[in-house]
Amino acid sequence: xxxxxxxxxxxxxxxxxxxxxxxxxxxxxxxxxxxxxxxxxxxxxxxxxxxxxxxxxxxxxxxxxxxxxxxxxxxxxxxxxxxxxxxxxxxxxxxxxxxxxxxxxxxxxxxxxxxxxxxxxxxxxxxxxxxxxxxxxxxxxxxxxxxxxxxxxxxxxxxxxxxxxxxxxxxxxxxxxxxxxxxxxxxxxxxxxxxxxxxxxxxxxxxxxxxxxxxxxxxxxxxxxxxxxxxxxxxxxxxxxxxxxxxxxxxxxxxxxxxxxxxxxxxxxxxxxxxxxxxxxxxxxxxxxxxxxxxxxxxxxxxxxxxxxxxxxxxxxxxxxxxxxxxxxxxxxxxxxxx
Numbered sequence: 001x002x003x004x005x006x007x008x009x010x011x012x013x014x015x016x017x018x019x020x021x022x023x024x025x026x027x028x029x030x031x032x033x034x035x036x037x038x039x040x041x042x043x044x045x046x047x048x049x050x051x052x053x054x055x056x057x058x059x060x061x062x063x064x065x066x067x068x069x070x071x072x073x074x075x076x077x078x079x080x081x082x083x084x085x086x087x088x089x090x091x092x093x094x095x096x097x098x099x100x101x102x103x104x105x106x107x108x109x110x111x112x113x114x115x116x117x118x119x120x121x122x123x124x125x126x127x128x129x130x131x132x133x134x135x136x137x138x139x140x141x142x143x144x145x146x147x148x149x150x151x152x153x154x155x156x157x158x159x160x161x162x163x164x165x166x167x168x169x170x171x172x173x174x175x176x177x178x179x180x181x182x183x184x185x186x187x188x189x190x191x192x193x194x195x196x197x198x199x200x201x202x203x204x205x206x207x208x209x210x211x212x213x214x215x216x217x218x219x220x221x222x223x224x225x226x227x228x229x230x231x232x233x234x235x236x237x238x239x240x241x242x243x244x245x246x247x248x249x250x251x252x253x254x255x256x257x258x259x260x261x262x263x264x265x266x267x268x269x270x271x272x273x274x275x276x277x278x279x280x281x282x283x284x285x286x287x288x289x290x291x292x293x294x295x296x297x298x299x300x301x302x303x304x305x306x307x308x309x310x311x312x313x314x315x316x317x318x319x320x321x322x323x324x325x326x327x328x329x330x331x332x333x334x335x336x337x338x339x
Contacts, residue, residue, distance in 0.1 A: 017266055017300060019024055019051050019269060021083075021097065022044075022273045023275075025058040025276075037085060038053060038085040038086065038277045042093070044284075048092060049288040049290045049292070052096075053095070054097045055086065055096065057140070058074075058098050059100075060065075060121050064291075067127075074128055085134075086132070093157065096133075101140040101141055102142060104286045105142065105143040108139075111145075111149060111153055115261065119154065122156065128159060136166025136274070138169070139168070139169045143183070143185070145186055146186060147190055154198050154327075155195075164184060166196055167200060168202065168203055169188075171184060171188055171205065172208075173204040173206045173211025173222065176188055176222040176232065177221050202227070202231055203223065205272075206234055206235055207216060207236060207245030208221070209244065212247075213247045214252070233268045234254070234268070235272060236271075237270060237271075237272050239281070248278075249291060253295055256295045256299055261300075277289075295298035
């Protein structure tokens, strides 16, 4: 069945540059009474900053264990306020998706078996999507999965929920470069070649040593290797407590300005994760989305204008651009040679 979006829904004030939030910690201290509310994302400012909220992490359990959202089935009362919040976000025009997988392995192994096994483990995922009106899925494959297996899953989701159902993937950033490190088993270049039309975007993980969000260089390497900027979202950690590779916002600002001005179709940013995002921290985690949206959109609005940058930065950008040209030409020569 196709997914349903609330009929009376006001469009969020967004543009083509995504601001994606991963929402895994839904309760502070695992307490049913300390809900981490999403509602400030839509009611704390006149303009809504976030474009996509990804409810994480969905795990497909072994045997007859069904499906869990983190440690509990999704219908556990601890999540009642989560589903109330997400419905209100959808009514305000924010896209709400689920995230499957992540660091806890097993879900994709179970979906990668023969057809009978696939049907057994796919059914609870299918039912959860329909029950909670998820508008898409983010596939965070951090275990070995076959190319045919991920294609089967993507095809089935599109067949069951329609072309409007959003599918994204969350590879480590290096997996989007030729020969780069990859946790997923299958090759993302092969996947993009065969099912790119079914994939809306990639939330690249530019942290934990798989990529650096503190420079435009790693993102540009992905573009040089053929992925379009419109489909590549720069994923970053929102607080140093959330993982290695945190970049403070003052350092991130010039990177976003450069990426957006150099790439008008820049795919946007994603934050892992919501509950303690800086600059607001636990008290005001929604401020991260507002900060990101302000900086990305202001850079987009001034794209093409001459901006004052230091002589050192101008020199470095020139060197990097020259290096990118040499790299592209070398790869083209190599591809032509082996063709």
